[in-house]
Amino acid sequence: MIPEIGQFxxxxxxxxxxxxxxxxxxxxxxxxxxxxxxxxxxARTQFAFVAIAFICLDYSFYAxxxxxxxxxxxxxxHLPLAYRxxxxxxxxxxxxxxxxxxxxxxxxxxxxxxxxxxxxFRIRLISVMGMVxxxxxxxxxxxxxxFERLIxxxxxxxxxxxxxxxxxxVFHPPVLYMGYVGFSVAFAFAIAALLDGRLDITWARWTxxxxxxxxxxxxxxxxxxxxxxxxxxxxxxxxxxxxxxxASFMPWLVGxxxxxxxxxxxxxxxxxxxxxxxxxxxxxxxxxxxxxxxSGVLTSVHAFATxxxxxxxxxxxxxxxxxxxxxxxxxxxxxxxxxxxxDVVSRESMLLTNNVVLVAxxxxxxxxxxxxxxxxxxxxxxxxxxxPYFDAVFVAIMAPGLFLMGLGPLAxxxxxxxxxxxxxxxxxxxxxxxxALLVPLLMGKLTLMTAVGVFLGxxxxxxxxxxxxxxxxxxxxxxxxxxxxxxxIPLAFYGMLxxxxxxxxxxxxxxxxxxxxxxxxxxxxxxxxxxxxxxxFRFDGTQEIAGxxxxxxxxxxxxxxxxKPVTVxxxxxxxxxxxxxxxxxxxxxxxxxxxxxxxxxxxxxNGAWSVRIYIKPFVQWIWAGAILxxxxxxxALTDKRYRILNKKAAKEAQDALEVFEA
Amino acid sequence: MKKLWIIFLLISxxxxxxxxxxxxxxxxxxxxxxxxxxxxxxxVCQNTTLADSSAxxxxxxxxxxxxxxxxxxxxxxxIDYLVARYGDFVLYKPPVNESTALLWFGPFLLLIVGGFxxxxxxxxxxxxxxxxxxxx
Amino acid sequence: xxxxxxxxxxxxxxxxxxGFLFKGLYLDPHEVxxxxxxxxxxxxxxxxxxxxxxxxxxxxxKGQVWLLNVWASWCGACREEHPVLMAMAKSGQIATYGLDYxxxxxxxxxxxxxxxxxxxxxxxxxxxxxxxxxxxxxVPETYIIDxxxxxxxxxxxxxxxxxxxNKIVPMLKELQR
Numbered sequence: 007m008i009p010e011i012g013q014f015x016x017x018x019x020x021x022x023x024x025x026x027x028x029x030x031x032x033x034x035x036x037x038x039x040x041x042x043x044x045x046x047x048x049a050r051t052q053f054a055f056v057a058i059a060f061i062c063l064d065y066s067f068y069a070x071x072x073x074x075x076x077x078x079x080x081x082x083x084h085l086p087l088a089y090r091x092x093x094x095x096x097x098x099x100x101x102x103x104x105x106x107x108x109x110x111x112x113x114x115x116x117x118x119x120x121x122x123x124x125x126x127f128r129i130r131l132i133s134v135m136g137m138v139x140x141x142x143x144x145x146x147x148x149x150x151x152x153f154e155r156l157i158x159x160x161x162x163x164x165x166x167x168x169x170x171x172x173x174x175x176v177f178h179p180p181v182l183y184m185g186y187v188g189f190s191v192a193f194a195f196a197i198a199a200l201l202d203g204r205l206d207i208t209w210a211r212w213t214x215x216x217x218x219x220x221x222x223x224x225x226x227x228x229x230x231x232x233x234x235x236x237x238x239x240x241x242x243x244x245x246x247x248x249x250x251x252x253a254s255f256m257p258w259l260v261g262x263x264x265x266x267x268x269x270x271x272x273x274x275x276x277x278x279x280x281x282x283x284x285x286x287x288x289x290x291x292x293x294x295x296x297x298x299x300x301s302g303v304l305t306s307v308h309a310f311a312t313x314x315x316x317x318x319x320x321x322x323x324x325x326x327x328x329x330x331x332x333x334x335x336x337x338x339x340x341x342x343x344x345x346x347x348x349d350v351v352s353r354e355s356m357l358l359t360n361n362v363v364l365v366a367x368x369x370x371x372x373x374x375x376x377x378x379x380x381x382x383x384x385x386x387x388x389x390x391x392x393x394p395y396f397d398a399v400f401v402a403i404m405a406p407g408l409f410l411m412g413l414g415p416l417a418x419x420x421x422x423x424x425x426x427x428x429x430x431x432x433x434x435x436x437x438x439x440x441x442a443l444l445v446p447l448l449m450g451k452l453t454l455m456t457a458v459g460v461f462l463g464x465x466x467x468x469x470x471x472x473x474x475x476x477x478x479x480x481x482x483x484x485x486x487x488x489x490x491x492x493x494x495i496p497l498a499f500y501g502m503l504x505x506x507x508x509x510x511x512x513x514x515x516x517x518x519x520x521x522x523x524x525x526x527x528x529x530x531x532x533x534x535x536x537x538x539x540x541x542x543f544r545f546d547g548t549q550e551i552a553g554x555x556x557x558x559x560x561x562x563x564x565x566x567x568x569x570k571p572v573t574v575x576x577x578x579x580x581x582x583x584x585x586x587x588x589x590x591x592x593x594x595x596x597x598x599x600x601x602x603x604x605x606x607x608x609x610x611x612n613g614a615w616s617v618r619i620y621i622k623p624f625v626q627w628i629w630a631g632a633i634l635x636x637x638x639x640x641x642a643l644t645d646k647r648y649r650i651l652n653k654k655a656a657k658e659a660q661d662a663l664e665v666f667e668a
Numbered sequence: 669m670k671k672l673w674i675i676f677l678l679i680s681x682x683x684x685x686x687x688x689x690x691x692x693x694x695x696x697x698x699x700x701x702x703x704x705x706x707x708x709x710x711x712v713c714q715n716t717t718l719a720d721s722s723a724x725x726x727x728x729x730x731x732x733x734x735x736x737x738x739x740x741x742x743x744x745x746x747i748d749y750l751v752a753r754y755g756d757f758v759l760y761k762p763p764v765n766e767s768t769a770l771l772w773f774g775p776f777l778l779l780i781v782g783g784f785x786x787x788x789x790x791x792x793x794x795x796x797x798x799x800x801x802x803x804x
Numbered sequence: 805x806x807x808x809x810x811x812x813x814x815x816x817x818x819x820x821x822x823g824f825l826f827k828g829l830y831l832d833p834h835e836v837x838x839x840x841x842x843x844x845x846x847x848x849x850x851x852x853x854x855x856x857x858x859x860x861x862x863x864x865x866k867g868q869v870w871l872l873n874v875w876a877s878w879c880g881a882c883r884e885e886h887p888v889l890m891a892m893a894k895s896g897q898i899a900t901y902g903l904d905y906x907x908x909x910x911x912x913x914x915x916x917x918x919x920x921x922x923x924x925x926x927x928x929x930x931x932x933x934x935x936x937x938x939x940x941x942x943v944p945e946t947y948i949i950d951x952x953x954x955x956x957x958x959x960x961x962x963x964x965x966x967x968x969x970n971k972i973v974p975m976l977k978e979l980q981r
Binding site for chain 1: 811812814818824836
């Protein structure tokens with residue numbers, strides 16, 4: 007009964023999405039209030055039905071209803087409850103349900119929090135989001151129904167892929183999707199503005215906070231995923247340039263560019279065409295990512311079971327949504343004005359240079375991801391594009407951009423002077439250059455890559471600090487008291503500082519772990535000791551333990567430094583009988599300076615094991631940097647300015663509209 | 669509790685401790701193998717490197733590479749050996765040739781063209797006192 | 805450049821991308837074409853299955869068109885193509901030789917005893933060394949080798965009836981002329 011309710015709700019949600027996505031637009035066009043006013047109730051009802059469908063499906067997982075094919079394929083009665091609930095998004099059909107649920111959630115948020123927008127704009131916005139929803143609901147209903155029954159019911163389920171049985175599975179996909187799908191709001195803002203002919207400062211101001219929220223989620227989602235890969239896959243990598251990782255990284259790069267170009271548009275009413283194009287691109291890349299994952303055109307560790315019908319469906323949908331958006335863009339954009347004037351060297355131009363770098367970087371990721379397909383489609387042979395390509399090309403493109411990142415925030419709006427910026431940054435330049443030589447020497451090996459990496463990391467971090475000092479100094483005359491001074495600086499500024507500082511921390515983490523990690527493949531008998539630097543890892547043997555749905559050989563390693571205990575690590579080799587798969591569970595002793603990472607290889611004779619021991623210096627800084635970036639975004643959001651401006655701007659816009667209509 | 673246990677383990681096992689041995693008998697060769705095979709793709713489970721894959725074929729190939737290295741073959745000769753059998757597909761770093769020129773140079777071209785266009789637009793934008801839509 | 809046209813660039817780029825994606829839907833990213841097609845087949849000598857006293861020498865095959873089918877008893881997809889191989893053997897169109905890849909004689913023989921033997925001779929490749937020389941990465945794989953000893957075609961995965969009729973038979977007719 008419950009699955010049928012879910013199925014029925016999904017169909018109703020589809021119907022309401024059609025109402026939401028079409029009638030209000032007609033209403034606005036024909037000036038028919040009755041039709042336009044359908045937007046909000048239709049959107050909320052759609053949300054309610056999608057939520058019911060979600061709950062019904064998750065209830066089937068909770069209740070171990072193996073008469074539902076999807077539950078039987080992705081769960082098992084021995085699976086712990088948290089994983090059973092998360093198993094909803096463990097397969098293709100359910101993760102699509104997660105997709106539409108999050109889209110409905112964003113739409114709901116728009117109906118609740120975007121109240122200060124002019125009425126027609128708001129209606130168009132909600133309606134465009136409805137259109138996006140129609141396609142995905144149709145996709146689920148017609149090609150990927152998760153409520154399909156299995157008759158006769160299975161005795162037990164085939165279990166969730168053991169690789170996914172991890173706390174990361176509970177958090178990573180929803181947070182990532184919140185970011186991915188969140189760009190649909192910026193997209194809808196862009197389309198509504200193009201339809202409205204209203205591409206202006208207020209549009210940029212409204213879009214900004216929504217884009218930032220999505221960006222924060224995407225940043226955290228990608229960081230979670232990377233951390234998960236780090237401890238779960240058992241060989242200590244944290245980023246693989248896998249097609250699906252790239253699919254989430256491209257919207258991040260373009261979304262980051264968008265946040266910066268929105269700043270220019272908001273401030274100067276300029277480069278609106280570019281900003282609107284970025285809004286369309288960010289979400290288009292999210293959709294492209296969905297296509298790449300679902301259609302099986304690329305090989306990936308994340309690829310879901312594939313079916314060409316599904317691929318064709320999503321591709322058609324891409325053509326309608328992205329193609330439609332770009333046609334609208336080509337039609338409306340030429341009529342958009344240029345905005346206020348600013349100099350070739352100015353904060354504005356710096357922000358736009360950042361855009362060029364980020365877009366070129368996204369271009370390199372896109373090209374690298376799609377190139378094997380391109381070659382194959384042209385019959386030019388099969389090639390692979392992997393980490394060595396991205397490490398070379400992506401990094402080479404980003405490096406000058408990171409250098410400019412130090413200069414940009416110090417440039418004055420409208421007109422800046424490069425020599426003046428240079429003077430202000432001379433301290434940072436000296437600090438960065440010295441550390442670029444000193445840090446690698448302290449770590450024991452100096453290479454070009456580590457020197458450049460350390461330079462850029464310290465450069466970004468130290469220029470950010472100088473920016474703060476500068477700000478305090480300029481405010482000192484008006485507000486001599488330091489605390490008052492600090493309090494008076496807008497939160498958005500702190501947000502920017504924190505996010506930029508996070509980039510610096512991230513770069514240092516990446517550089518140092520890549521340059522100085524060490525790995526040992528050892529054969530260890532019980533009580534053998536491995537000496538690595540001043541650390542001693544003693545293998546105390548393994549013991550068999552039984553988990554809720556697996557058997558495990560758990561090794562114990564006592565780590566000491568000069569006889570003093572440091573930590574005890576217990577990596578496992580797990581066997582999951584339902585899928586008959588063996589999983590390597592590494593154990594990590596995390597630290598600010600370094601992580602100790604131990605994983606069990608294969609059992610050898612007489613209780614000996616092959617063991618891998620990694621020392622990963624500063625690896626945690628990678629995720630710390632990402633979290634700082636996200637915190638920066640959150641700080642920027644809490645800025646009072648937005649809320650006040652939102653109301654004021656809304657009033658201004660309303661006044662302008664009245665004047666226009668009169 | 670955990671601490672006590674550590675101390676207990678330290679005392680009880682101390683007497684039997686031996687030195688852990690490297691898995692391969694030639695650590696320098698293993699390092700070379702590792703570095704090389706990290707840029708090669710495993711053909712069986714196509715999304716792991718030859719270094720990280722646990723597929724039987726990957727194990728065979730690593731064994732083969734060890735043999736070739738012991739025979740004194742250079743890294744390039746080992747790569748040629750694999751490419752002759754499996755094609756460019758095994759290389760995570762595609763070779764630079766006519767068909768991959770766009771891949772290798774496209775992003776830089778995009779950066780340069782983008783920078784150039786931006787510079788021109790900015791110049792125009794800055795020079796115009798009276799800015800109108802028609803002047804893009 | 806014409807102003808309006810400039811705004812069409814993103815759309816054009818998008819449609820080019822769609823074209824490739826559409827094509828991509830009908831390609832298999834797991835199928836890696838062999839660089840060995842068009843090149844001389846690596847020569848090998850290996851003991852014959854269940855009769856280790858005899859040796860199969862691929863050099864002896866010069867002057868005839870032959871099929872080398874790489875298979876193993878542990879390979880599920882090989883059972884799938886087994887009936888097709890049997891039918892081929894019955895038709896007498898071509899001599900099929902087997903390469904038993906990373907297997908034991910005992911288990912391989914058991915499979916043949918149960919399902920029939922479509923091969924003229926079976927060479928064994930216990931440690932997978934010959935497989936590496938032929939660029940085998942997933943059994944079953946099948947090679948068509950011409951009279952001069954050049955590999956003309958490689959089938960990755962099981963031979964289906966469709967593949968047999970559309971690809972293998974026409975190619976054999978051409979080569980045997």
